[in-house]
Amino acid sequence: MKSTAATLKQIRQHYRISQAQLAKLLNTSVRTVQHWEQADYQPSGAAVRLIQILAADDAVFPALTQFKEDDQIMYLEHDDQKLTIMDVPFRNRKEYRATLNAIISNMYEGFEPTKRDIEDASRFYEDGPISAQEMLATIQASADRKAE
The missing domain is CATH 1.10.260 (434 Repressor (Amino-terminal Domain))
Structure with missing residues (x-):
């Protein structure tokens, strides 16, 4: 060692x-x-x-x-006991942890998740992957909401 x-x-x-x-x-x-x-x-x-x-x-x-001393601390509201992220429940620990890790990793790149983003991620486990057109529509809708 x-x-x-x-x-x-x-x-x-x-x-x-x-x-x-x-x-x-x-x-x-x-x-x-x-x-x-x-x-x-x-x-x-x-x-x-x-x-x-x-x-x-x-x-x-x-x-x-990438962090500067005056940057705000990143925090994602989550509950390891209830398996929730921003109050969105997940069916099991595996789905919860995978989603939490993916979102936190993207936060390092500047992603600021909304509750709707978490709900979309949760639906993926129930409904399966979405098409490219659905993904683009979701991204556009999210961009439109942030622009308002």
Whole structure:
């Protein structure tokens, strides 16, 4: 198993970022990153999880770097116990989790889901896939509603 110091260096080399850029991603100081890379001490808490995720998943880096400090925090109303997203119920945990993950992934790209979007996603499991024409009509209707 690779040391944390080696992992941090590998992350920086892989993404071609400086210690200062990594410190900003991890919400810590440059000096702290230097200490971690020199194995003076180990990261803890949320920093450990972020380091693990950055090392394991290339999709995380662009998602983290797109946020500015003044950006609002993204949140999608959901209830893991009731299996609801924006108060829209799902039939089972598998459908609920798949939909939640897909929507959150798209939120990183700027998608702002509405309750109707969630209802459409839920209907997919009951009615099956929609045609390209139906999808285009839905997208157009959504764009029209947002323009109003």
